[in-house]
Amino acid sequence: MTDKMKQIQQEALQRYLKFEKERETESFTAASTEKMMTRSSIINHHDNLAIERIINKSDLFPIAHLQAGLDVSKAVCRIAIRGKNGQLEGYGTxxxxxxxxxxxxNHVLETAESAxxxxxxxxxxxxxxxxxLEIISFRLDPRLFFITNEALDFTLVAVEPNNSNAVPLSNFGYLPLLPKPGKILEGEYVTIIQHPNGGPKAITIRENEVKFISSDFVQYVSDTEPGSSGSPVFNDQWMVVSLHHAGIPDPNDNNVWIANEGIRISSIIQHLSDKRGGIENEESRKLLDQLLSVVMPGSTATPMEVGVLDADWYAGATGYNPAxxxxxxxxxxxxxxxxMLADVAKTTDGKLELDYTHFSIAMSQSRxxxxxxxxxxxxxxxxxxxxxxxxWYFDPRIDESYQLGNDFYQSxxxxxxxxxxxxxPNWGIDAVKANEHTFHFTNSSPQHKNFNQKVWLDLEDYLLDNARDHDMKVSIFTGPVFRDSDRIYRGAKIPSxxxxVAVMVKDDTELSATAYVQTQEDLIGGNLEFVYGKFETYQVPIEQIEKLTGLNFGELxxxxxxxxxxxALVQSREDIRL
Known part of the structure; x- marks a missing residue:
C-alpha cells in the first residue's frame, strides 16, 4: 500500500470518528421532513415501492431493477495502470x-502522463x-481533457471515441451525474459496481448502509477490495451518489475495515463547474459542458414555456422580512x-414591491x-x-408591458x-412554492449565458454554502446597474x-453588510456578437452601490x-471581507 493511500484512509478514519462523536452529542433524525422532501423529489414517480424502501426498510423491488443494474454496469471498466515501458503497475476502476x-x-490516475x-x-x-467475455480496451486521451483534484480524490479524463479495432465507445453508454444533493439519506443502502483486486466486474448489492453524509463525503458499510477505487456508488434508483475511494481502517487494528468512503457527486460537479471558466481549449470546454448539461435518462429537456399561476399562488406571500x-x-x-418612485411599477393594490415567498421585488416600468x-x-x-x-410566468399583479418576456430571450x-x-428562498414548508415563484419574468434580467452560469455563480454559492453549513440566516439584495449608455437590443437595454449586498449577523453581536459589483461589459461585442472576455469581481463599499444605482441602504x-x-479585488472566497 502506498503512503498516499495510507494517508487517504487515515483522513477518512478521522472523518468517521468525528461524525460518530457528533451523532452522540446531537439529536439526529436520518430522514427529517426537509431531507425526505429533497430525497423524494428525485425519485421516479413510477417507482411506487421507493418510499417504502426508504422509510420502512422494505426489500421489495420491481423486477426491472435487476435489468437496470445490468444496463448501468456496461459503463464501468477496469483501468490498467501502466508505466512508460508498458509494464503493468496496478488496477483501478x-x-x-x-x-x-x-x-x-486521483490516486488511480494522478497525472496526465499516467493517464x-x-x-x-x-x-x-x-x-x-x-x-x-471478450475484453474491449480503449486508450485515454488526457491531451484532449484532463482535470484532477487531490482533495476530492477524483480525475476526469477523455477517452478515445473508437478503439484500434473500430469499436465505438458509445456501445457502453454512460452514467449521467445528477448535480443536486439529496440522492441518498443516512440509513439508506448503496450498491457498488467494481473490479475488486483488478478482477472481473463484481457488485456489492444494497446491503451497504450509509452511516454518515458530510458536505463532500459519504461513508457506508460495504465490501470492497483494492482495485475498487474509482467505482460508482449507486442509490436504489441507480443514480450515482458518490465516487468510491477508500476503506476506513479500524483505529485499533489497521488490518480490519469498519467502513468505506466515497466523494459526493454534487461536490465533484461543483468543482468542475468552478473550473470551467479556466479551460482555454474550446473542444475541451465543449466536452465538459456536455457533462454539466446532461439530463437524467428517460427524461427530455423541454423548451421554455410561458405559464400562468392561479391567484392562490400569490395569496399569503409575505415577501421579504426586514426583521x-x-x-x-x-x-x-x-x-x-x-x-425611481416616479418610474416604479405599482401593484394593482398600490404597493411599491411585489411580494413572493421569502423575497420581494421592486420593478422599473421603463426598463x-x-x-x-x-x-x-x-x-x-x-x-x-x-x-x-x-x-416562466408574467406576474398578473402589474401590467405585463412592464415585464421583459420570453420574446426578448429567444434565439x-x-x-x-x-x-x-x-x-x-427554498426553505421551510413553503420551499416548493418559493421555487416556483423565482420563475417570474420580474425576477429575471438579461445576462450573457457565460456571465450568468460561470461568473456570478461562485459568489452566490459562497453565500448560500455559508448559510447552509453554519445554519445562518442571510438577507441578500441584488439588482442590475441601469445606465443610459446600456446597449439596446430588441427594444430593451441590457445592463452591463x-x-x-449580503447582510448577516456576525458573532451573534453585530451586523455585517458586504457589497459586490461584477461586470459583463467585456462580454458584449457589436451587434450582440458575444466574446467571453476578461472579467473581475470587486467587493466595494455599500456607498458605491448607492452611487451606481440611486438606492438608499440607510444605516447599512x-x-x-x-x-x-x-x-477589494475578489479572486477567491478567501478574499471576501465579512
Missing part, C-alpha cells in the same frame, strides 16, 4: 460519465456460464430615489426589469427542490438570469453590471467592513 469522459480517483499510458478495459466480466435576522438587527428594504430584489435565506431549513421544467445567447437565485453603511473609497 472507472466509469463513463458522458459520451467521451471517464471518472476515477497517457493507462488503458480502460470494458466487458471484463463472466457470463451466466462463468465464462469470460428576519432578529429584532435587534432590522434591515429595511432599500429606499427608492424620487426618479421592464427589477430595481432590486430582496431575499431572506434560512440555512437551517434549506430544501433542495427539483427543477423539473423551464416554465440568442442571453439567459433569463435569476436575480433571486432559484435555490435561495450587476450588484449584490455602518455595518460595512470596507471604508469609503476602498475597493
Amino acid at each position: 472507472g466509469f463513463l460519465v458522458s459520451p467521451n469522459l471517464l471518472l476515477t480517483n 497517457m499510458y493507462a488503458v480502460a478495459e470494458f466487458n471484463y466480466q463472466d457470463d451466466v456460464h462463468f465464462m469470460p 428576519f435576522l432578529g429584532e435587534r438587527f432590522t434591515v429595511a428594504l432599500p429606499g427608492l430615489s424620487d426618479a 421592464r426589469l427589477a430595481f432590486f430584489t430582496a431575499v431572506n435565506i434560512d440555512g437551517n431549513q434549506l430544501v433542495d427542490v427539483k427543477r423539473s421544467r423551464d416554465r 440568442n445567447d442571453i439567459d433569463r438570469g435569476h436575480l433571486v437565485r432559484r435555490r435561495d 453590471q450587476f450588484w449584490k 453603511q455602518k455595518a460595512d467592513p470596507l471604508a469609503a473609497g476602498q475597493v
Whole structure:
C-alpha cells in the first residue's frame, strides 16, 4: 500500500470518528421532513415501492431493477495502470460519465502522463456460464481533457471515441451525474459496481448502509477490495451518489475495515463547474459542458414555456422580512430615489414591491426589469427542490408591458438570469412554492449565458454554502446597474453590471453588510456578437452601490467592513471581507 493511500484512509478514519462523536452529542433524525422532501423529489414517480424502501426498510423491488443494474454496469471498466515501458503497475476502476469522459480517483490516475499510458478495459466480466467475455480496451486521451483534484480524490479524463479495432465507445453508454444533493439519506443502502483486486466486474448489492453524509463525503458499510477505487456508488434508483475511494481502517487494528468512503457527486460537479471558466481549449470546454448539461435518462429537456399561476399562488406571500435576522438587527428594504418612485411599477393594490415567498421585488416600468430584489435565506431549513421544467410566468399583479418576456430571450445567447437565485428562498414548508415563484419574468434580467452560469455563480454559492453549513440566516439584495449608455437590443437595454449586498449577523453581536459589483461589459461585442472576455469581481463599499444605482441602504453603511473609497479585488472566497 502506498503512503498516499495510507494517508487517504487515515483522513477518512478521522472523518468517521468525528461524525460518530457528533451523532452522540446531537439529536439526529436520518430522514427529517426537509431531507425526505429533497430525497423524494428525485425519485421516479413510477417507482411506487421507493418510499417504502426508504422509510420502512422494505426489500421489495420491481423486477426491472435487476435489468437496470445490468444496463448501468456496461459503463464501468477496469483501468490498467501502466508505466512508460508498458509494464503493468496496478488496477483501478472507472466509469463513463458522458459520451467521451471517464471518472476515477486521483490516486488511480494522478497525472496526465499516467493517464497517457493507462488503458480502460470494458466487458471484463463472466457470463451466466462463468465464462469470460471478450475484453474491449480503449486508450485515454488526457491531451484532449484532463482535470484532477487531490482533495476530492477524483480525475476526469477523455477517452478515445473508437478503439484500434473500430469499436465505438458509445456501445457502453454512460452514467449521467445528477448535480443536486439529496440522492441518498443516512440509513439508506448503496450498491457498488467494481473490479475488486483488478478482477472481473463484481457488485456489492444494497446491503451497504450509509452511516454518515458530510458536505463532500459519504461513508457506508460495504465490501470492497483494492482495485475498487474509482467505482460508482449507486442509490436504489441507480443514480450515482458518490465516487468510491477508500476503506476506513479500524483505529485499533489497521488490518480490519469498519467502513468505506466515497466523494459526493454534487461536490465533484461543483468543482468542475468552478473550473470551467479556466479551460482555454474550446473542444475541451465543449466536452465538459456536455457533462454539466446532461439530463437524467428517460427524461427530455423541454423548451421554455410561458405559464400562468392561479391567484392562490400569490395569496399569503409575505415577501421579504426586514426583521428576519432578529429584532435587534432590522434591515429595511432599500429606499427608492424620487426618479425611481416616479418610474416604479405599482401593484394593482398600490404597493411599491411585489411580494413572493421569502423575497420581494421592486420593478422599473421603463426598463421592464427589477430595481432590486430582496431575499431572506434560512440555512437551517434549506430544501433542495427539483427543477423539473423551464416554465416562466408574467406576474398578473402589474401590467405585463412592464415585464421583459420570453420574446426578448429567444434565439440568442442571453439567459433569463435569476436575480433571486432559484435555490435561495427554498426553505421551510413553503420551499416548493418559493421555487416556483423565482420563475417570474420580474425576477429575471438579461445576462450573457457565460456571465450568468460561470461568473456570478461562485459568489452566490459562497453565500448560500455559508448559510447552509453554519445554519445562518442571510438577507441578500441584488439588482442590475441601469445606465443610459446600456446597449439596446430588441427594444430593451441590457445592463452591463450587476450588484449584490449580503447582510448577516456576525458573532451573534453585530451586523455585517458586504457589497459586490461584477461586470459583463467585456462580454458584449457589436451587434450582440458575444466574446467571453476578461472579467473581475470587486467587493466595494455599500456607498458605491448607492452611487451606481440611486438606492438608499440607510444605516447599512455602518455595518460595512470596507471604508469609503476602498475597493477589494475578489479572486477567491478567501478574499471576501465579512
